Amino acid sequence: MNETEIKTRVIAIIKSIAPEVEEGELRADRPLRDQIDLDSMDWLNVLVALHDKLHVDIPEADYGKLVTLDNLVGYLREKLAQRAA
Amino acid sequence: MIEFKLPSLGADMDRGKLLEWKVKPGEGVKRGQVVAVVDTSKAAVDVEIWQDGTMFEQLVPIGETVPVGTVIATLLQPGESSEQAASRKREAPAARPAPKPAAPAAAVAAPPPAPLAQRRPVSPAARRRAQELNIDIEKIAGTGPHGAVTVEDVEKGLARAAPAPMDRYAEMRKAIAAAMSRSKREIPHYYLSETIPMQRAAEWLARENEKRPVTERILMGAVQLKAVALALAKAPELNGFWLDGKFQAATGVHIGVAISIRQGGLIAPAIHDVDKKSLPELMRALSDLVSRARAGSLRSSEMSDPTITVTNLGEQGVEAVFGVIYPPQVALVGFGRLETRPWIESGALRAAPLVTASLSGDHRASDGIRGARFLAGLRERLQHPEEL
Numbered sequence: 001m002n003e004t005e006i007k008t009r010v011i012a013i014i015k016s017i018a019p020e021v022e023e024g025e026l027r028a029d030r031p032l033r034d035q036i037d038l039d040s041m042d043w044l045n046v047l048v049a050l051h052d053k054l055h056v057d058i059p060e061a062d063y064g065k066l067v068t069l070d071n072l073v074g075y076l077r078e079k080l081a082q083r084a085a
Numbered sequence: 086m087i088e089f090k091l092p093s094l095g096a097d098m099d100r101g102k103l104l105e106w107k108v109k110p111g112e113g114v115k116r117g118q119v120v121a122v123v124d125t126s127k128a129a130v131d132v133e134i135w136q137d138g139t140m141f142e143q144l145v146p147i148g149e150t151v152p153v154g155t156v157i158a159t160l161l162q163p164g165e166s167s168e169q170a171a172s173r174k175r176e177a178p179a180a181r182p183a184p185k186p187a188a189p190a191a192a193v194a195a196p197p198p199a200p201l202a203q204r205r206p207v208s209p210a211a212r213r214r215a216q217e218l219n220i221d222i223e224k225i226a227g228t229g230p231h232g233a234v235t236v237e238d239v240e241k242g243l244a245r246a247a248p249a250p251m252d253r254y255a256e257m258r259k260a261i262a263a264a265m266s267r268s269k270r271e272i273p274h275y276y277l278s279e280t281i282p283m284q285r286a287a288e289w290l291a292r293e294n295e296k297r298p299v300t301e302r303i304l305m306g307a308v309q310l311k312a313v314a315l316a317l318a319k320a321p322e323l324n325g326f327w328l329d330g331k332f333q334a335a336t337g338v339h340i341g342v343a344i345s346i347r348q349g350g351l352i353a354p355a356i357h358d359v360d361k362k363s364l365p366e367l368m369r370a371l372s373d374l375v376s377r378a379r380a381g382s383l384r385s386s387e388m389s390d391p392t393i394t395v396t397n398l399g400e401q402g403v404e405a406v407f408g409v410i411y412p413p414q415v416a417l418v419g420f421g422r423l424e425t426r427p428w429i430e431s432g433a434l435r436a437a438p439l440v441t442a443s444l445s446g447d448h449r450a451s452d453g454i455r456g457a458r459f460l461a462g463l464r465e466r467l468q469h470p471e472e473l
Contacts, residue, residue: 020347037347039400040304041375051299060294060302 001080006054007073013049017042028069056080086170087138087160091123093153094388095411097264098125102150103157107131108140114160119384121157126256127352128381130388138162141170211235253381257350268412272327275453276407278443279460281467282430283423287438289470305423306397307368309440311473312466313395313418314338314359320459322451323416323444324392332415332450341391341411342371344378353411354383355391364473399423405441415447416456418463 001009007028015021018036026035038046047058056079058066066072091101101123108120119131120140138160145157161170211234215225227234286308294302317324317338325335338360341353356362356370377383393414398406399422406419421441428437442463446456466473 018347040306041372044299044302044304044372045376047299047302057299060291 031067088156089158097260100152126260132385273448277456281464283438286470303368316462326413335392339392341394343396354387415450417445419443
């Protein structure tokens with residue numbers, strides 16, 4: 001899965017949890033939580049959806065690295081590449 | 086015969102619109118079963134029944150709005166025959182007594198009764214059409230000669246009677262306004278706050294979650310709820326209701342969880358018996374409740390019986406919250422942001438994760454000293470997360 005595909009999947013997941021999100025207005029290099037109203041329950045639901053759809057389990061210790069959409073997509077790409085290798 | 090009444094669905098809900106019957110006449114029901122779906126200003130609510138029986142007669146048609154307390158159906162008791170029920174009904178012809186509004190402070194009045202219609206000409210075609218459409222011809226304004234009701238009037242009347250899409254947000258705002266105004270009018274609030282060191286709880290939870298797959302991870306919110314429930318055991322006068330001029334202690338700890346709705350507004354349905362649930366059970370219940378509250382699908386018991394409310398505004402970045410009690414409850418516990426701040430312990434200054442917990446108490450039901458003991462107990466509970 002390339003970066004664009006991952007990004008599309010991640011945005012679809014975010015929109016399923018925060019339907020008010022306008023894709024065009026989402027800045028991939030800015031903190032997600034500054035742009036979207038995501039509480040800890042919503043964030044956990046994003047992670048559960050990533051687990052279900054992409055089969056990637058993100059440990060709590062890595063939450064701090066996942067501030068922006070770019071961070072999240074990059075992280076997932078790395079995890080998926082590791083698994084493919 | 087069992088009279089099934091529309092139950093109270095919280096202080097800010099005094100009527101409901103019947104959306105669906107889940108049980109047909111003649112079908113059996115079990116205690117706890119959902120028998121109807123009712124739309125309130127806040128959500129579509131699954132209404133449960135608390136007796137076994139058999140559905141006999143449904144007295145309220147779909148689409149009709151009725152006040153809380155209205156008999157909406159009758160059911161046969163186990164062993165009772167429909168003949169017995171029918172004869173009893175003949176003896177008491179008022180099968181549907183005028184309901185009393187449950188909340189005296191009801192802000193939203195029932196629609197005024199239609200003025201008594203004088204005898205007017207109604208065309209036979211109009212009468213037939215009204216019968217077909219199952220609408221009351223007496224409620225239709227006539228525009229024909231001498232005020233005669235025409236087919237067209239009947240059809241227009243139907244269009245008016247058709248359920249208008251409810252502006253959920255405006256309705257919810259109105260309901261919140263009514264409940265919160267009543268609270269500030271009737272309840273003499275006192276407010277206390279306490280800074281709670283959270284290092285042990287945070288470290289313990291991080292270790293727990295490391296062992297858990299993402300689908301079973303526990304949020305600090307669930308840990309806080311459990312600590313509140315256990316601390317309430319030593320402060321029973323905070324858990325219950327102020328009714329008929331006196332405090333009535335609740336038998337269980339059913340915590341109303343304040344949940345913000347994405348489109349705006351707020352709802353605080355209950356998680357039942359929080360003190361008896363394990364943390365993983367509580368987390369599942371919380372997650373389920375939040376998703377159903379946001380999808381607008383709650384159960385009547387969740388709406389009607391919270392015994393205390395917990396609100397967490399920490400995620401919105403505030404340090405502390407001093408909430409307004411949801412009547413007829415007598416207390417509300419608030420949590421602010423969990424953050425690292427300076428802390429002195431055993432004479433040494435260090436950085437520690439802290440949270441400010443607050444209590445809004447009803448001074449009619451409890452005094453500040455009891456509230457203070459409750460917050461001290463809550464702090465203590467959070468120092469022993471492994472026991473939660």
